Amino acid sequence: MQLLPASIALVAFTFVCISASSEVDKDVVFVRQKPHHHDKLEHVAMFNHFLEKHNKSYATKEEYHKRLRIFRANLKKIQIRGEGTHLTCLPISELVDCDKVDAGCGGGLMSNAFETIISKLGGGLEGEKDYPYKGSNRACHLNKEEIRVKIQSYVNVSSDETEMAKYLVKNGPMAVAINANAMQFYFGGVSHPLKFLCKGGMDNLDHGVLIVGYGVHKTKFTHKIQPYWIIKNSWGPHWGEKVYYRLYRGDGSCGINDCVSSAVV
Numbered sequence: 444m445q446l447l448p449a450s451i452a453l454v455a456f457t458f459v460c461i462s463a464s465s466e467v468d469k470d471v472v473f474v475r476q477k478p479h480h481h482d483k484l485e486h487v488a489m490f491n492h493f494l495e496k497h498n499k500s501y502a503t504k505e506e507y508h509k510r511l512r513i514f515r516a517n518l519k520k521i522q523i524r525g526e527g528t529h530l531t532c533l534p535i536s537e538l539v540d541c542d543k544v545d546a547g548c549g550g551g552l553m554s555n556a557f558e559t560i561i562s563k564l565g566g567g568l569e570g571e572k573d574y575p576y577k578g579s580n581r582a583c584h585l586n587k588e589e590i591r592v593k594i595q596s597y598v599n600v601s602s603d604e605t606e607m608a609k610y611l612v613k614n615g616p617m618a619v620a621i622n623a624n625a626m627q628f629y630f631g632g633v634s635h636p637l638k639f640l641c642k643g644g645m646d647n648l649d650h651g652v653l654i655v656g657y658g659v660h661k662t663k664f665t666h667k668i669q670p671y672w673i674i675k676n677s678w679g680p681h682w683g684e685k686v687y688y689r690l691y692r693g694d695g696s697c698g699i700n701d702c703v704s705s706a707v708v
Contacts, residue, residue, distance in 0.1 A: 490514045498663045531591045534574035537564070541583035548580050553618045553651055553704055557597040567593035593708070600703040604693055607703060608657055616655045616675075620702035621690075623650035626676065631684050633660050633669045635691035643698030652676050654699075657692055672699060 490511050494500065501507040542559040545551020560566060567590040568574075574584075600610050600617055611617060622643065625636040656673035670692040680686055690696055 486515045486518060487511065489518075497658070498661055532571040533568045533592065534571045534576065536576050536581070537568050537574045537583075537585070540581045541585060543583075548578075553620070553702075554597070554599075557594070557704070557706060560594060561596065565590055565593075566595070567591065594706040596707045597704055598707060600705055602695075602700040602703065604695070604700050607654070607700060608692075610705070611654060611657065614705060616653050617703050617705045619652055619654055619674075619699055619704075620645075620648035621650050621652055621674075621699055622647045622697040625690075625697055626650070626678075626683075626688060629683050629688060633671045633689045633691055635669065635696060641697040643695050643701050645698075645701060648698050648702055652688070654703075655687075658689075660689070 493514070501510060538556050538559065539547050541564055542551060542556055544555040544559065560568065564585055565587045569586060569589040570591045573586065573589045573591075600607055607617065622641050625634050625641045653675040654672050655675050658671055658673065660669040660671060661667065662669065671689040672692045674688040674690055676683060676686055676688050678686075690699060692699075695701070
């Protein structure tokens with residue numbers, strides 16, 4: 444299994460910039476000051492837009508208000524986690540140049556990238572401006588004084604997709620290898636390709652991506668329930684749903700649960 448080099452850098456460090464998002468099955472209470480009235484109205488408008496976008500509805504007012512409370516609590520959680528956070532873009536080229544276990548521009552594995560960061564790069568990476576992308580293999584020129592973000596270690600995550608979701612909520616994004624065949628033809632919506640068109644198994648994994656959230660979609664006319672992963676890709680801002688990819692969750696689609704890892708900061 445060889446993964447594209449750009450995807451290695453993406454999954455190795457994008458967790459610094461993204462908080463996991465999910466649907467929560469219980470109310471979350473934050474002991475903070477009460478929100479202003481205009482904040483409440485804004486949250487209601489956002490929630491209604493979310494329902495309309497994902498074709499959701501609730502049978503009773505009680506259920507609607509319960510889900511609104513959960514929605515607002517999750518917004519507050521994201522806000523709290525983001526307070527004081529400075530987002531830093533990290534370099535693809537530094538891993539391409541310095542990870543000598545893998546094949547540079549020919550690709551490699553996330554685990555090898557993590558090992559390289561920990562053992563050879565002082566536990567971190569420089570900023571993208573300090574180590575700009577060149578699109579070719581070069582000699583490694585690490586400047587440890589310019590390291591922006593560090594990791595302590597990394598872990599392999601369970602292949603059980605329920606456990607993956609739990610890990611995501613508790614710890615943040617997960618690096619995964621995937622069969623990218625169906626991604627070549629993705630323009631939006633929940634992708635659920637036939638197994639023979641997008642097989643799992645280590646021999647079929649050829650791309651690295653980042654799971655950043657999950658949700659449930661109900662189709663507009665048939666009302667079919669589609670649980671999905673929210674995945675960040677590395678093919679530019681105009682690909683998919685503005686960088687993101689929604690893939691069916693629960694049956695190992697495209698090998699999404701075959702090779703899962705996450706950095707420990």
